[in-house]
Amino acid sequence: MEGVDHLAHERNKSEFDVDAMKIVWAGSPHAFDVSDRISKLVASDPGFRKDNRSTLSRKELFKNTLRKAAYAWKTIVDLRLSEEEAAKLRFYVDEPAFTDLHWGMFIPAIKGQGTEEQQQKWLPLAYKMQIIGCYAQTELGHGSNVQGLETTATFDSQTDEFIIHSPTLTSSKWWPGGLGKVATHAIAYARLIVGGREHGVHGFIVQLRSLEDHSPLLGITVGDIGMKFGNGAYNTMDNGVLQFDHVLDVYSIAFASIAVMLWVSQVTCEGKYKQSDVPRQLVYGTMVYVRQTIVADASCALSRAVCIATRYSAVRRQFGSQNGGPETQVIDYKTQQSRLFPLLASAYAFRFIGEWLKWLYADVTQRLQANDFSTLPEAHACTAGLKSLTTTATADGIEECRKLCGGHGYLCSSGLPELFAVYVPACTYEGDNTVLLLQVARFLMKTVSQLGSRLSSKKPVGTIAYMTRVEHLMQCRCGVQRGFAELSADLVEAAVAHCQLIVVSKFIEKLQQEIPGKGVKQQLEVLCNIYALFLLHKHQGDFLSTGCITPKHAALANDELRSLYSQVRPNAIALVDAFNYTDHYLGSILGCYDGNVYPKLYEAAWKDPLNESVVPDGYHLYIRPLLKQEIRTARL
Ligand SMILES: CCCCCCCCCC/C=C\CCCC(=O)SCCNC(=O)CCNC(=O)[C@H](O)C(C)(C)COP(=O)(O)OP(=O)(O)OC[C@H]1O[C@@H](n2cnc3c(N)ncnc32)[C@H](O)[C@@H]1OP(=O)(O)O
Numbered sequence: 352m353e354g355v356d357h358l359a360h361e362r363n364k365s366e367f368d369v370d371a372m373k374i375v376w377a378g379s380p381h382a383f384d385v386s387d388r389i390s391k392l393v394a395s396d397p398g399f400r401k402d403n404r405s406t407l408s409r410k411e412l413f414k415n416t417l418r419k420a421a422y423a424w425k426t427i428v429d430l431r432l433s434e435e436e437a438a439k440l441r442f443y444v445d446e447p448a449f450t451d452l453h454w455g456m457f458i459p460a461i462k463g464q465g466t467e468e469q470q471q472k473w474l475p476l477a478y479k480m481q482i483i484g485c486y487a488q489t490e491l492g493h494g495s496n497v498q499g500l501e502t503t504a505t506f507d508s509q510t511d512e513f514i515i516h517s518p519t520l521t522s523s524k525w526w527p528g529g530l531g532k533v534a535t536h537a538i539a540y541a542r543l544i545v546g547g548r549e550h551g552v553h554g555f556i557v558q559l560r561s562l563e564d565h566s567p568l569l570g571i572t573v574g575d576i577g578m579k580f581g582n583g584a585y586n587t588m589d590n591g592v593l594q595f596d597h598v599l600d601v602y603s604i605a606f607a608s609i610a611v612m613l614w615v616s617q618v619t620c621e622g623k624y625k626q627s628d629v630p631r632q633l634v635y636g637t638m639v640y641v642r643q644t645i646v647a648d649a650s651c652a653l654s655r656a657v658c659i660a661t662r663y664s665a666v667r668r669q670f671g672s673q674n675g676g677p678e679t680q681v682i683d684y685k686t687q688q689s690r691l692f693p694l695l696a697s698a699y700a701f702r703f704i705g706e707w708l709k710w711l712y713a714d715v716t717q718r719l720q721a722n723d724f725s726t727l728p729e730a731h732a733c734t735a736g737l738k739s740l741t742t743t744a745t746a747d748g749i750e751e752c753r754k755l756c757g758g759h760g761y762l763c764s765s766g767l768p769e770l771f772a773v774y775v776p777a778c779t780y781e782g783d784n785t786v787l788l789l790q791v792a793r794f795l796m797k798t799v800s801q802l803g804s805r806l807s808s809k810k811p812v813g814t815i816a817y818m819t820r821v822e823h824l825m826q827c828r829c830g831v832q833r834g835f836a837e838l839s840a841d842l843v844e845a846a847v848a849h850c851q852l853i854v855v856s857k858f859i860e861k862l863q864q865e866i867p868g869k870g871v872k873q874q875l876e877v878l879c880n881i882y883a884l885f886l887l888h889k890h891q892g893d894f895l896s897t898g899c900i901t902p903k904h905a906a907l908a909n910d911e912l913r914s915l916y917s918q919v920r921p922n923a924i925a926l927v928d929a930f931n932y933t934d935h936y937l938g939s940i941l942g943c944y945d946g947n948v949y950p951k952l953y954e955a956a957w958k959d960p961l962n963e964s965v966v967p968d969g970y971h972l973y974i975r976p977l978l979k980q981e982i983r984t985a986r987l
């Protein structure tokens with residue numbers, strides 16, 4: 352029945368202050384207020400409806416996304432929302448679109464790598480959306496290997512301009528989000544050529560389309576690369592293909608390139624190239640920035656899936672009826688708990704590691720401004736490794752949540768298939784997860800060779816086993832005289848172990864902070880222990896081989912896990928309520944707040960276009976002849 356909370360009995364079991372946990376999840380009372388207000392604003396506005404996406408054609412879907420993006424911008428302007436509120440609104444609109452790359456990469460690239468002069472030129476236009484930008488780095492032939500990019504930017508000292516060109520088919524820019532049909536400008540990465548000499552990959556701001564009629568400019572060929580995984584999903588985004596045919600950068604100011612050249616290097620008006628003495632990898636700065644935001648995104652995506660699966664697991668009953676009584680809630684089965692609760696713990700773990708990574712990125716950015724590059728290698732390794740670890744775990748976790756919901760998890764109305772389809776490219780974009788782990792492995796090898804076996808002593812006591820595991824994995828690999836490439840698969844395992852050590856240690860450090868609210872810290876301690884012991888159980892071979900735990904310890908850890916699952920059980924619904932997601936944002940009948948699943952599933956079925964007629968199109972043409980044997984049947 353509408354209005355009845357079918358999960359009230361679960362909510363009454365909670366042993367902690369849910370409202371206080373909401374603040375912890377949001378990060379602060381202010382952050383909670385903004386999230387709560389904006390999520391309800393979006394949920395209550397029919398202009399942001401999203402439950403029909405799976406029934407639209409690609410063109411209808413894309414046009415609807417453009418409508419929503421324009422409507423969101425109008426809402427932001429009309430309500431005079433702050434930058435923080437506007438970002439939250441785009442988050443809760445929950446539709447991959449060109450705006451993600453405009454705000455998420457194009458603007459950060461200019462802010463992070465542009466000089467004052469170029470920021471003054473481009474940022475006001477970008478903030479007012481008078482230009483729409485994308486980040487055009489990947490090419491048809493190269494994505495992971497940035498130094499393999501083929502697009503060229505040749506400096507013409509006669510005209511004081513750059514000629515951007517795609518010399519080969521494989522040099523076509525390929526994948527940039529927003530590029531296909533919307534972006535008017537790109538930050539394009541190209542090989543800089545000055546005076547016949549090549550100076551590696553640099554970034555350039557290039558105008559792609561007329562601001563008058565949106566037609567591609569002279570020398571620009573641009574379009575969409577076609578349908579992607581899943582039906583609705585990421586097909587709201589116009590990932591594009593772009594070719595430059597000797598584009599003279601005549602449509603914007605003469606000096607086209609962004610200041611990464613002025614910051615990392617310079618091209619003088621006389622056509623002289625001056626390499627400054629900063630690490631050339633600063634040209635990758637935007638990727639480092641996005642990787643740390645992707646870690647925070649992982650906690651959002653995983654928590655969304657876990658909220659759906661947890662609420663549905665409390666609603667669903669299957670088997671176990673005693674004397675005609677109610678069947679057993681599937682959330683009470685130990686197998687369901689052993690699959691679901693580690694994901695609940697991971698969602699909280701990724702939330703806190705995302706907070707720490709945001710601090711680390713801000714710290715390294717501040718140091719870079721003072722020409723202090725001392726923490727850049729660690730920042731690169733951490734952002735690369737944690738992006739890889741959290742996105743892999745989240746993609747796998749969303750799929751596990753779908754399976755935890757049985758058959759109904761496969762319905763679009765569960766919200767899980769689309770969430771999976773939209774999320775999984777995070778394991779690839781912003782750096783293929785294996786390629787990024789190889790960067791971490793390289794960092795660990797260097798650290799071991801510099802520090803000897805002790806990778807780091809600065810870890811909480813509870814992580815000794817985790818630290819010993821990493822050192823053991825590294826010693827086993829570094830000890831043998833074989834090349835990095837030969838050992839890379841093993842070193843990637845050590846890299847994963849290192850990242851897991853960081854997540855566990857930052858969760859423990861979080862618990863050392865002052866955390867207000869009845870029972871809140873206790874619940875987080877249970878979740879932290881679940882996260883740490885679940886991984887210890889999953890990788891117990893590594894831990895046993897280090898000798899720092901015995902088989903008896905491993906057995907005790909497993910017993911403790913079961914006990915911890917029992918402690919979470921009465922609090923599970925409250926722990927996912929703490930995410931404070933609206934039904935609109937969840938987009939899931941199985942995860943609806945009131946747990947009134949079956950009537951909503953049944954009602955939703957009849958809304959499918961296929962049910963607009965009781966006799967389907969095609970019956971008279973194909974089925975009736977079949978049934979009436981009017982088609983000559985093969986001799987049996
Ligand atoms: C439900 C949620 C739904 C959400 C939906 C939202 C939708 C929208 C979201 C969209 C978000 C993002 C869109 C995606 C955008 C992109 O994909 S942009 C393109 C991303 N591309 C990449 O990430 C490419 C990956 N490759 C690289 O980064 C480099 O090629 C690589 C680092 C692998 C190698 O670089 P090289 O230049 O070849 O360097 P090496 O020789 O390996 O190393 C040399 C030294 O440099 C150090 N290094 C490398 N990178 C960095 C760095 N970034 N910062 C600092 N230092 C770096 C490296 O450690 C070596 O150091 P050493 O010599 O060992 O001391």
Ligand SMILES: Cc1cc2nc3c(=O)[nH]c(=O)nc-3n(C[C@H](O)[C@H](O)[C@H](O)COP(=O)(O)OP(=O)(O)OC[C@H]3O[C@@H](n4cnc5c(N)ncnc54)[C@H](O)[C@@H]3O)c2cc1C
Pocket residue numbers: 452486487488489492493494495496525526527528585590776779780781782783784785786789
């Ligand atoms: C949805 C989506 C959105 C995107 N948006 C953008 C965007 O806005 N802008 C942009 O510039 N790009 C974008 N990209 C491109 C993305 O950044 C690249 O696809 C990504 O960096 C991976 O590069 P690749 O495609 O070349 O993969 P590859 O490197 O070709 O990966 C193929 C396989 O090779 C393996 N491999 C590669 N190198 C090594 C190595 N050295 N050692 C071991 N294994 C290796 C990988 O692990 C992988 O298994 C997007 C991609 C997607 C899917």
